[in-house]
Amino acid sequence: MPDGEASGAHGGFRRALPTLRAAVDRIIPGDAWPAGWDGGVGAYLTDPGPAHRDLAWARPLLSSLAERLDDAASADGSAGFASLTATRQDELLAGESGSAGFEALRRVCWEGYYAAADGRTPAGLDMVGYRPVPPGVETVDPSMPVTVAPREVAARYDAVIVGSGPGGGVAAQVLTEAGRRVLLVERAPMLPNSALRGDHLHGKRNAVYWPSAGPGAGHPRLIQAGDHDEVVDGTGDAGLYGLNADALGGGTRLWQGMSWRFLPEDFSMATGYGNPDGASLADWPVGYDEMEPHYTRAEWELGVAGEEGALTRRTPRSAGYPMPAMGTEPARELLSRAAERLGWGWGPIPLAINSVPREGRAACVRCPQCVGHACPVDAKNGAHNTFIARAVASGGCDVLMDAEVVEVRDGAAGASVAIMADASSQPVSLTIGADVVIVAAGAVETPRLLLASGIGNDQVGRHLHDHRFTTVVGTVDEPVKPFVGPGHSVATLDHVHASSIPWGGGVLVDLMGLLPLTSAMAPADEGVPAWGAGHKQWMREGRAHVFGVFGMGQEIPMPSSRVTLASQVRDRWGRPAAALRKNVHAASRLVEDGMAVQAERWLDAAGVRGIRRLAGPATASAAGEHSCGTMRMGDSPETSATDAGGRVHGARRVYVCDSSLHPTNGSVNPTLTIVANAFRVSQRLVEEWPR
Template sequence: MPDADSNPGNGDGREADVVPGNQGGRASRAAALSVRSLAVRSLAVRSLATLRAAVDRIIPADSWPAGWEGGVAEYLTVDPISADRDLAWAWPELISLAGRLDDEAHRAGADGFASLDPAAQDRILAVVAAGSGARSFDALRRVCWEGYYASSEGRHPAGLDMVGFRGVPEGVTPIEPEPLKTVAPAVVQAHYDAVIVGSGPGGGVAAQVLTAAGKHVLVVERAPYLRNDQIRGDHLHGKRNAVYWPTVGPGPGHPRVAQLPDGDRVLDGTDDASVYGLNADAVGGGTRIWQGMAWRFMPEDFSMRTLYGNPDGASLADWPVSYEEMEPYYTKAEWQLGVAGEEGGLTRRMPRSAGYPMPAMGTEPSRELLGAAADRLGWGWGPIPLAINSVPWDGRAACVRCAQCIGNTCPVNAKNGSQSTFLPRAIATGLCDLLPDAEVIEVRDGTGSAGVTIMADASTSPVELTVSADVVVVSAGAVETARLLLASGLGNDHVGRYLHDHRTATVLGESEHPVKPYIGPGHSVATLDHVHADTIPWGGGVIVDLMGLLPLTSAGQPAPGVPGWGAGHKEWMRGERANLFGVFAMGQEIPLPTSRVTLAAVKDRWGRPGAALRKDVHWTSQQVEDGMAVQGARWLDAAGITDIRRQGGPATASAAGEHSCGTARMGTSPENSATDPFGRVWGTSRVVACDSSLHPTNGSVNPTLTIVANAFRVAEHLVAEWPR
């Protein structure tokens, strides 16, 4: 879910350089080195010593190294290729700043900035920061935070040890799970019983169910197959906190148009993930890197329109299935996926036919603090259900409580997702061919068979494959499922409409003692007392403890009154930063027909139209946000947290967050929906959607368990009603 570690954006309005055909995300070595060497040569003229001196005033030496020695020098001048590529935007600003600083020093009668004493250097930096050099100064500060407080490309700078951050706990040796068996394009068959587009939770469940029924399936995943160690421990390129080119983004050649209030913005798959979209591209989809919150929707979530009516301009709709009908599939989802949870305060309003397969994750200080506060308020609360092994399960280890669960693969393969559950089971039958690094560019429907066109070996030497099938299951996520259907000319006018996600609010304050140490997996405790309650309108939302912030996030968002750089900032980072504590709330977003996915004029690498994304925010959704912020502040106040403040004010969720849904919503007729109650696209006989795009509304909790449960329902119905 979106959180305080989400992508802070590129900040400077740039778009990342695109290297056509390089899906792996690496510019050529020669090109990267030329960027760096030119920059260093330019700096040599203006004095590389000037830049070093400035860095060491942003992060001065004390008992811990100064910025340059502590990681910034390595970040700027040693060769990882990605640093050269990523920092192409920064070099002109840094070169300009070095010149400004030396000019100011010369005016003061000094030989250069580096020759001045620290106090004089600080005065010049303050003058430059407050004047026309503010942009260059901000670039310097940002590069300092990235170099000193962020892990990436194997770097472990001093700032991480200074604040006590370890991505993998001491004594834990990461393991690399056995890779899933894949097939080469040359052995893909001409016909399958089913082609499944996407390997995330919807596609993975479909593969498991269909192969168990004896169907031969081809699962097509557009992302290359990456090892777990390639998607872990990078605080600059991880999807949830990507500052630069995301490791599990789609890569270049996948443009989208964000239709923003201030105008359209064209982005490629290497750009700002917070605007482009937060869904992960990987074998296993988003479940490869999620934190695993595995909630059931409440019974009321399936009848929002009946309960609340449809406010003007909105498009609230009931689900064509009730909680009672979904309950057996929720139970199956929890046991087949593997969920650690506890019956009690968080389950009392959701009738259950079985308990959780694993006990809840162990407690931590934030759960104890907020649990006691909830008791004082008379609120129900409990440990969050997580699709993570709290004990050894399904032949894999228990969670080691690492500090960077969300956005990263698990170091011991304890995270339960499509890649570790549904896909392996399907492949083990011998009836599932998994084809990664391949993209379905067209879906065809017919009376006798369906089919797809695939571009395989997409990042190296693409080859076109034409495959027929009895049925095509489209499980590419709310944006890409809609785009593929629209580009294929399938479906009705409801396809692509009603794009929505969740509303969010973050409330922060200061605790007397640290209560959220760097211990995973992240969010730990929650209350559902403000979901479909009198306290917040329109269905309200869940409130959870704020997960521990990455050091880079904290550095860029210091508490009020903390200096923005220098000794005071560094002292706060290694001291009172640990007392920063808060809650995160997530609630209903009321869908609108104007919030939608359409086809853009910009073309992707195969000449197909990219997605255009528009997100409008209904006033009811804003009421949900504001109400959650109020209740979150009440919870913190009851816990004794001081200096309580709402972070950032009203949120404006990106058009394509990782919880996006609704673009092929289920319904009872073509007049009110894009698919029938079992995902068959209206107007087709052999094309079925099976992912979050089916959700008419998105509840007020993370939707993945509901995606999984509904996928079991859809896939089992498909087997029972197999097209002839």
């Protein structure tokens, strides 16, 4: 703890440490493995570095708990809680069960004993057999594309692209291939892969404190839920804020890489299903046949490992996959046999991960923390090491990091952007001219920027939707999901646009292996003791026998679910923050329920015992990682925000090229469709370049 903190609240916390040590060692008692304090919780609670900042919320609660425990011990005639017998300590802790202080104690115990973070590798990881990389694997930190400083940015480009995710990355590649000069602007700072992996408290998908993949302080959002509004900043729970990564490459920097094509029916949802009251299903202005060559290009230029068969029979293809599918694992073997008993088609999930060495980069080593973490050997394919790398290598693309476009200006003779950049902690203001501006900042930030710039019609920001999710678990006799990546392995599409689930249904996949911290905090099993020797034993022996099926299905869009501007909440540059309202249509609930029924059937056919559906939110937040629809493309300004080429209705030189264009989101991960559509939109822009 830093000097000068031995007084006041900090001094009280320091005085409470002996009592807290005794309490921690009852939450996680010693056995063949260290007790909680020596196993990592002590180092976590007394860390003067990031953990000291992270645990500011917990220290007052823990100090008060320690005081109550010592008072109770004094009433017993004891010198303090630490001097009591273990039995009596357990009795006093049980009496605190449910209190804020006790829940804080449990949480910091799980975080300190079962989470790798800030260079700490606590005993709980070894105890459960978790290894961040397989033995003998040498990690690499590949070089990132060369960037420019604010002073090196030219006064004018052919195109300014806002956002470096899959849409912006593809646009940069296509435009530079056509000889256009491009400025790619990304608000995140440049971070190496090593800064974006191996941290189970700050990694974007599981972050509870200051996500390493941003956005950091000064980027608030207003979450509107009923009559309750909550302001969240990019420094806390990533699930509530939104899981899209702020990094070069956007979400593809940290994704697992599931790379599906949408089915033909996904492009005509309104025609196929009509619209229930209050919904806003719409057909795409393009169909599968027009998208197919762009899907093939996306698979080959991104790099997808897959297998033709049951998962591809409803999506005609002009070429096979560039790499074979990832190898099998026990979960795939178990569920594939069960699928065959049910008469269902199944197959290995297509992944944008090198299953074999490709383009000078290694094959996947199957580390256990693929989802939400950068790859330890650079085998994961994303915008950063494919599209953007090619654009920069062409000499036609400048990449400006740690800079944010704060205004887009449209004009008959040209467009421009206003940029605020950080340069040695000194803000720099730039105005850059361009023939066109392509906004590819995602389904929240793209409409926010355009609304703040006064560009677009009343459809801008509407129809915010994601996917619906369902998790069903049970118990298997033999573990089938060890700490081996990359994650999900086997799937069936038999309940997508089928009679078994309404409104387009959803894909079912095996539940990926969970991080130890996730299992400790929320055991997906019945009857697990909340703390003590029983909880520790379950983590060591029972956790591995939990197995499940995960469903991802259609979410029915609604015009009332939208991104607007928050009038009273401002970001670090003084701009209005995004306000998000997410309503859930009853039809979407039917999709969830239908996936749960079919998931239970699959697990039952696999011989899984104690099958149960997990409760909890079906989407992480109003801004899920699959969010889309807020700049939906279409033929009419009355029902869409852009035309079929991504040009904003009413604008001359402003285009959109990201997930916000999607009128509907299919029932599978949307990234391959983002990439394919970005190829289509960007190529059309090249051919119809405004003059």
